[in-house]
Structure formats: C-alpha cells, structure tokens
Amino acid sequence: LLVIAADDGVMPQTREHLAVLELLGVARGAVALTKIDRVSATRLHEVQVEVTRLLAPTALGGAPMFMINATAAQDPGTDSLRRYLHAAAMGRDVTGTCAVACCSPAGNADGLLRLAVDRVFTLAGLGTLVTGTVFSGCVRTGDTVAVMPANKPSRVRSIHTQNRASEAGYAGQRCALNLVGIDRDEVARGDWVADQRALVPTTRVDVRLGLLADCAHRVAAWTPLHIHIGTAHRVAHSVLLESEHLSAGQSGRVQLVFDAAICAVPGDRFVARDAQATRTVGGGVVLDPRAPARKRRSIERLKYLAALEQMVAGEGMGPVLQESPLGLKMTDLVRLSGKPPERVPVPPEALTIEAGHDRVVVLPAHWRAARERAVAALRTFHEHTPDEPGPDIGRLRRIAQPDMSDALWRTLIDELVVECLILRSGPWLHLPGHAVTLSEADQALALRLQPLIASGRFDPPWVRELAAAVHEPEERVRQVLRKQVTRGSVYQVVHDLFYDSQRVGELAEVAATLAGERGELNAAQYRDAIGLGRKRTIQILEFFDRVGYTRRVRDSHVLRKDSGWLAARRDSSG
Structure with missing residues (x-):
C-alpha cells in the first residue's frame, strides 16, 4: 500500500518507497491518497495525474487509487480501501501466498517454514514470544523449529495469526509464536524461526545486485553496504564477480561478505543502502547463500551462478544440476529450493544415488562421465606402473576425481565392480586385463x-x-x-x-x-x-x-x- 499525502504530492521519499517495492519484487498493490480534505479538487486531480505517471512504467502501473479523508466518520474512500484490502487478504489466504512471500520462490505453502522475526517479548506465564511474517511453509502447534542463524532448537507452544488463537500459521500470514526452550535474549529482530532443513548460517552470499538509475554511488571492490533482507539489517562488503565496479542503472553478480552470520534462500530479495545508511542505492536477489571464498570468479563458478538465476526464474533444478558434474546432495537441493525433499523440482531423468548417509542427485550424463574417468584413470595407472597391482580406492579417487566425496566415490566404484568393469584384489583396484598369472616354473621360483x-x-x-x-x-x-x-x-x-x-x-x-x-x-x-x-x-x-x-x-x-x-x-x- 503506497501512501501519498495529497497536500504534499509525490515527494523524494515517495520515489524511494516505490523503488524499494520494485527491488522487493512486489507486483500487486494499491495507492492511498490521504488528506484530501486539505486540498482543492484541482490540486487533487493534479496529484492523481502525477501519481499515475509515476506508477505507469512500474509493476504497480494501473493500481487502484483510493481517496482517503481520515477526518470523516464514514469516509467512503476508507470503506472502499478496507473492502479492497479484505478481498486481497482473502485471496492470499486461499493461495497461500502474499506480496512479501512472493519475493522468494520458496514463498508458498509447500515450502519449508521460514518466519522472519520482527519483534521479541515476554509475557508472564508464557515466556518468550516472537512475531513476524511467514515467508514460506506452515507452522503448527507442537512443531520443533530452529531459531536461525544461532541454530537454537525450540518448540512452538501456541500460535496467534491475525490476532486470533490458531493451531497453524501459513505463508503470508502475520504470526505470533510462543516458543518453549529459548530465552528472550537468544532471539532478536532479524532472526528466522524456521524448519532446520531450510537454512544454514553464512557470511558470504552471491547475489544479483542492481543499482537505481538515480544512484549517486558507485559500488567497487569492498564497498560497504547496509543490507536489509527479511527483517535483518546487516553490514556487508562487496566483491564484484564480473566487473571492476557498478554504476547507476547497472546490475551484476556480486559476493556480499557480511560482518555477522545471516540466513537466506535463493530468490530472496534484499535492499541495499549506502555506507551511512541514509539512502537506498539498489537491491537485488540472492543466488547462492553459501558462496565460496576461493575461485569465486572462475568460469565454472559463474556458469553455476547463471544456472541459479535460471532456477530462481522458475526453470527448476535442471540448469543447476547441469552445472554440477558431481551432482548435489539432496540436503543441498532442499536448501536451494526451500522445499522438502519430496517437492524439490528435480528433472525426471536425474539419478538419485545412495552415498553413505546422503542421497546425491546427478544427471545421467555426468554419472556416465564419472564412471568413464574412473576406468580411464585406472588404465593410465596400469600403463605407467605395470609392476604395481593397482591403486587402493582412496588413491584412485585422488587421481581420477579428487573433488568427489569419499562416500559417492565408493558407491561409484562398487557399481563398476558389480559390473566387472573394475576388479578388486584385496585393497587394490585393477582392470580385468591386468590380472597376472604365473607359469608353474614361475610359481615354483616365487x-x-x-x-x-x-x-x-x-x-x-x-x-x-x-x-x-x-x-x-x-x-x-x-x-x-x-x-x-x-x-x-x-x-x-x-x-x-x-x-x-x-x-x-x-x-x-x-x-x-x-x-x-x-x-x-x-x-x-x-x-x-x-x-x-x-x-x-x-x-x-x-x-x-x-x-x-x-x-x-x-x-x-x-x-x-x-x-x-x-x-x-x-x-x-x-
């Protein structure tokens, strides 16, 4: 709801508020023109025209506009706005989404729980209570949750949604949760109450950062920014991944290095303000909330970030798996998608491989390539060291696929052994043709x-x-x-x-x-x-x-x- 005073008209802060709405990806809304009793009909018409022109090139172009006279006892504009908001709220409850929650691909009812905490307090006889907006998923009385990024476990004793006692809270709703097992000073504004599978604390986040067209600041290496994400306000330094700097109106991939741990999911929107936190300079979308400190500008890394952008745009996990030759653990896919394992949008052709305590999802072409590398590496080993029986399983991994996890590698080798493409002799691995037989004379001498x-x-x-x-x-x-x-x-x-x-x-x-x-x-x-x-x-x-x-x-x-x-x-x- 964009509120504009009729006697002031469009002010600089109005333009900033509209820019923030666009940065957050809010595509639905309405305008309330207040204080209409303080201006003439001519002035009111001028303001309406001004606002219409302002909104026309934005996602809120054509949004309904309500004339509000708060001094009137039964103001028709106020009544109309109330009915509009009620209808919009009912629509959100039906779909399980809202303008805020839609900023993230996980912002729906089938995602894992994430509630952004904006207030914490205590009540006698109840203990710790938190309030906030449910970004995704559902929370029910009795659920075990985690307060993130501290990763403190807690249990939900009771729930209030929209100021009423309830058994559950859903994406898009305002909720108050009575938490058991956590003290008042262990949770704060900016934290998340979440399903533990959804979030991992991080201090490095790769994002797509865009600067406003009227931004007077340039973002270069290690530029400090105040980042607002969820309800958190954190300071971060910028590491540009594709260029030397960003100027007004430009966007690019950037790694944000935070001073303190935060939590995020790909697709989360954020707003960036300048070093003094006095002016909004831009914002963007989270791509990878667990960004690496090394090789962050490599070609492979930038391709992976491009795949994450495709995922955020709604193309599923296919592009991400295409850029993951070693596959991805199901736990990683859960965190990337914000959904439970059974709802992760995995391509139907993808293989799910049991690797120790993990399940790894990999495309068939990548799995075939990994098998071929193992056999080829063993063949090369035999060619270079014909007098050795072969490497053990750990040594062959270091030769053929050093980046692959030990558990996944053992699964791959077991598969090749079952198919007799590789043989085991004690601890040694070798190709079938590498087996050595001794003549009777050789055996006698041995x-x-x-x-x-x-x-x-x-x-x-x-x-x-x-x-x-x-x-x-x-x-x-x-x-x-x-x-x-x-x-x-x-x-x-x-x-x-x-x-x-x-x-x-x-x-x-x-x-x-x-x-x-x-x-x-x-x-x-x-x-x-x-x-x-x-x-x-x-x-x-x-x-x-x-x-x-x-x-x-x-x-x-x-x-x-x-x-x-x-x-x-x-x-x-x-």
Missing part, C-alpha cells in the same frame, strides 16, 4: 623367494642377493617378483628391493602407532622405531607416500584418512 624375503623382515635381501641364493639370473628373479607385486604378495619399495606384504603391513602399523592422535610422524622417529638407517627409512616413507598411505607435509608424513590401505593389510593378515 615359493622359493617368498621365505627369503620374509626372513629379512624390515631389511630384506636385494634382487642380486636373492638371485645368488636361488642360483637364478637376476632378470628372471626380477620378472617373477614384479608379477608377485601385481598379485599383492610383495611390494617394490625401491628398484630391486622387494618387501613381503605382511612385513609392509607391520611397517604400516608402526607408522600408525607413532603418528598417534596427531596423525603424523617424521623420519627420525620412524628410523628409531624400525631400527634401520636413515636412507632406508626415507625410502620406506616415500613408498607409503606413493601408495597413498601417507602424504608428505614439509618434514612430516601425515596418515591419509581416506586410505583403505592399512585396514586392508589388517584384513589380509587376519
């Missing part, structure tokens, strides 16, 4: 070599010493041992030095014990523990780095948490 290697424990004989002991040529011994490496019976630590697999498992156990809770060890500690010289100790640690059991960090070796190597060694020894 049986003679194995105890000699094992007897050396942590300091086994070199190939030349083994060849002399079994009276065979060095090259033949070397070839048989390389085949045994592929079978997982021995490991080649350095050229011509092979360790028994059980002894390597013992060496790994020693490393794990030394690493302890810190998860790291150095060469000096390890040398003293295994009783070898420094050179051999470093060779063993470098071997562990190579097979993915540890990784070198300056002068230390850190145990990899995603390596199945030690567990597999324990299983084989058990």
